[in-house]
Structure formats: structure tokens, C-alpha cells
Amino acid sequence: MSKSDLVFQSYGRCCNRDEFFVDFYSYFMGSSDAIRQRFVNTDMPAQRHLLRAGILQLVLHARGMSDRKLKALGESHDRTGYNIPPEWYNLWLDALMTTVRKHDPEYTPDLDRAWRDALGPGIEIIRGAY
Ligand code: HEM
Structure with a gap:
């Protein structure tokens, strides 16, 4: 299975947990x-x-979807929008991975790396729009 398949399936398991998004924001x-x-x-x-x-x-x-929606998120988060400093995205990703570790029963350090590798370029589109 490719890394992006592993991440897709892991996210499916996380989305089955009601508390996932509550815990992410905490x-x-x-x-x-x-x-x-x-x-x-x-x-x-x-x-x-x-x-x-x-x-x-x-x-x-x-998994190959176009940049369009991420560019729109880049605009809403840029300095004229929510004005989110680029350095906060590392905290965002760390909080996400803490939440995945808590909720995905199949979490492993390799899966953690697969998530970070898979999301990195997309996060860069949002952060880079700053
Ligand atoms: C709103 C996603 C990072 C703060 C939103 C929305 C989405 C979203 C989908 C709602 C749609 C919109 O308003 O455009 C993401 C993703 C992120 C990210 C995928 C990471 C790649 C961050 C970070 C912060 C942040 C690092 C820092 C505090 C906010 C705020 C709002 C927002 C303040 C508006 C909340 C409101 O309506 O009161 N984000 N976000 N986001 N995001 Fe993010």
C-alpha cells in the first residue's frame, strides 16, 4: 500500500471517533x-x-487532487485574512499527530512519518500564501 493510502485509511479510522476533532482543538x-x-x-x-x-x-x-481548495485556504489564512503566522503550522501539525496517536488504534511511528510526509506539501501551499 502507498503512503497516501495508509494516511487515507488512518484518517478514516480517526473520523470514526467523535472526540477526534474535539481533542485536536484542545x-x-x-x-x-x-x-x-x-x-x-x-x-x-x-x-x-x-x-x-x-x-x-x-x-x-x-493523492493527486488539484491545488484549488488549498489555495483558497491559503487566502483565508494569509496576512490580509486570519493573519496566521507561518511558524504556527508546525504546532498545528504536531497537535494533529498527537490526536492521531491517541485515536488511531493502528498508529505507529512509521505511520506518523507517512502522515507528515503526505501533508507537508499541502500545508506548504496554505502556509506559503502568507
Ligand atoms: C478557519 C483549515 C491552520 C486558524 C479554517 C477553516 C478551515 C481551516 C477549513 C474554515 C474555512 C475558512 O475560513 O477558510 C485549516 C487547515 C490548516 C489550518 C487545513 C493547516 C494546514 C490554521 C492555523 C491557525 C488557524 C495554524 C492558527 C490559529 C484559523 C482561524 C479560522 C480558521 C482563526 C477562522 C475561525 C472562525 O471562523 O472564527 N481553517 N486551518 N488555522 N483557521 Fe485554519
């Missing part, structure tokens, strides 16, 4: 007060749904 907001501040006025149930789709875009990009 880890992510726990990584800095400045990050927590950005979500004080956010409707979190809606945001969890949006992120579910956003991560799917990253996973599908690794």
Missing part, C-alpha cells in the same frame, strides 16, 4: 495562548466540521 489551543485567542469568538462545533473537510483536502491533495 491540543492545538493548548500549544499557545495566542492560538487559543484566535478562536475565542469561533463557533467550535461548526469549526470542527470545517476542519474535518480541510484535513480531507490535505489528504486528497497527497
Whole structure:
């Protein structure tokens, strides 16, 4: 199985867990007060749904989907949008992998690397738009 297949299937197992996106935002907001501040006025149930789709875009990009949707996320997150500093994306990915480790019963260090390798280029499109 290719790395992107492994990641696709892992994400499927994670999405079966109701707490996955709740835990992601606890880890992510726990990584800095400045990050927590950005979500004080956010409707979190809606945001969890949006992120579910956003991560799917990253996973599908690794499987050959076009850049279009990720470029749109790059625009919403750039300095004229949510103004998300590029260095925060490492915290985002670390929080995601902490959450995968917790929820995917088939988690291994190799799978962790497969996720990071698969998502890297797509994250770079969003971060690079800054
Ligand atoms: C909104 C995905 C990284 C903060 C969103 C939305 C999606 C999304 C799908 C909703 C659609 C939109 O408004 O464009 C992602 C993905 C990321 C990422 C896939 C990583 C590659 C970050 C980071 C931060 C952040 C690092 C830092 C705090 C926000 C905020 C909103 C948002 C503040 C708007 C919340 C609101 O409506 O109140 N993100 N995001 N995102 N994201 Fe991200």
C-alpha cells in the first residue's frame, strides 16, 4: 500500500471517533495562548466540521487532487485574512499527530512519518500564501 493510502485509511479510522476533532482543538489551543485567542469568538462545533473537510483536502491533495481548495485556504489564512503566522503550522501539525496517536488504534511511528510526509506539501501551499 502507498503512503497516501495508509494516511487515507488512518484518517478514516480517526473520523470514526467523535472526540477526534474535539481533542485536536484542545491540543492545538493548548500549544499557545495566542492560538487559543484566535478562536475565542469561533463557533467550535461548526469549526470542527470545517476542519474535518480541510484535513480531507490535505489528504486528497497527497493523492493527486488539484491545488484549488488549498489555495483558497491559503487566502483565508494569509496576512490580509486570519493573519496566521507561518511558524504556527508546525504546532498545528504536531497537535494533529498527537490526536492521531491517541485515536488511531493502528498508529505507529512509521505511520506518523507517512502522515507528515503526505501533508507537508499541502500545508506548504496554505502556509506559503502568507
Ligand atoms: C478557519 C483549515 C491552520 C486558524 C479554517 C477553516 C478551515 C481551516 C477549513 C474554515 C474555512 C475558512 O475560513 O477558510 C485549516 C487547515 C490548516 C489550518 C487545513 C493547516 C494546514 C490554521 C492555523 C491557525 C488557524 C495554524 C492558527 C490559529 C484559523 C482561524 C479560522 C480558521 C482563526 C477562522 C475561525 C472562525 O471562523 O472564527 N481553517 N486551518 N488555522 N483557521 Fe485554519
